[in-house]
Amino acid sequence: MSKWKAYLIDLDGTLYHGSRMMPGADELIHAMKLNHIPFLFVTNNSSRTPGDVALHLQQMGIPAEEDEVCTSAVAAAEYIAAVQPGASVAPIGEHGLVEALKAAGLSLDTGQPQFVVQGIDRTFTYDKLTLTARWIAEGARYVLTNPDLLLPSQEGLMPGAGTISAAIVAATGAEPVVIGKPSKILMQHAMDRLGVTADETAVIGDNMFTDISAGAHAGCGTILTLTGVTHRDNFQELTRKTGVEPDIVCENLDEVRALILNRSN
Structure with missing residues (x-):
């Protein structure tokens, strides 16, 4: 497992549910910014502009800028x-x-x-x-x-x-x-924006069918967080159905933050 230096982070189910921030989401992003760890918010949602997405995150207390958001609509257009x-x-x-x-x-x-x-x-x-x-x-x-x-x-x-x-x-x-997850096209679009390769990148998400499968298809590392669609009770079944196993499984975003900070040192 290589030393990842950039991260593609899913939104709904990972950092928030609807309009409710997941515990630790704000601290995770604050820590990544403070430590200058490259990342993008990557979403399949095509209905919102990157500015709309950033505003939604800000309203929940998650620090976000428009140029940190990568949507399936923008990737499709480009x-x-x-x-x-x-x-x-x-x-x-x-x-x-x-x-x-x-x-x-x-x-x-x-x-x-x-x-x-x-x-x-x-x-x-x-x-x-x-x-x-x-x-x-x-x-x-x-x-x-x-x-x-x-x-x-x-x-x-x-x-x-x-x-x-x-x-x-x-x-x-x-x-x-x-274009969007589980396709690798959205992942490659995001990596191109960050100027990184697949072996330098990890995808963080809660969904085995979209986030983790997309990361695997693109050759990236994968970090599953059990904050949304995937949880301990269905993990084995979803692993079997997708034919994909995440590189690392974290119970929550506090574990994700600790993992990323440890790997960046």
Whole structure:
């Protein structure tokens, strides 16, 4: 196990649940900043801009800046801009996705787009599904910000971007390029921003299917924190289902902080 010098940190389930900060999250980030340990907040959430995410963290008492946030929407936009600079794109998503596409120099086009980029869209309709199916049938390439089937909310679970994608795939037969976790594309995007390699990087998260699998696919180290989706009772089952084992398991964020500080010395 190499000496990790940079960390990609998941948000919901790891640092907070909804609008409730997990114990020790503020101390973890304070300690990393104080010790100049490189990190990024990395999220599959495509609905918020990096500024929105940073503000949400700040409101809970977690120190965060906009340039420390890496979203699947930004990674998707920059992926397309690298493949085809200035491409025309039809967004199926919310504010965070639209702003990311604009920032990457892509042109929004709901006529004959070269790409369809889809994320969470809580105003998704049959008409949008129809348009998307037609765009893809006419040759548009399909990019999915993240494959999450369900999302937590204050009222309970709600359908995620992956559920919408299932309808699009059923209608078109087109499999999307997936950007967010468990894909390694989002991880590589974050590492490129930090200027580090996979063997210098560890992913911190609570979800075996997304965070830990993404880290493993990207060749990074993995630190599982038992603060969210994964806990002692389901750990063995999730390890079997994912075929992935984390390098280190921590009970809480205090253990994560101690681990990182010890490894940085």
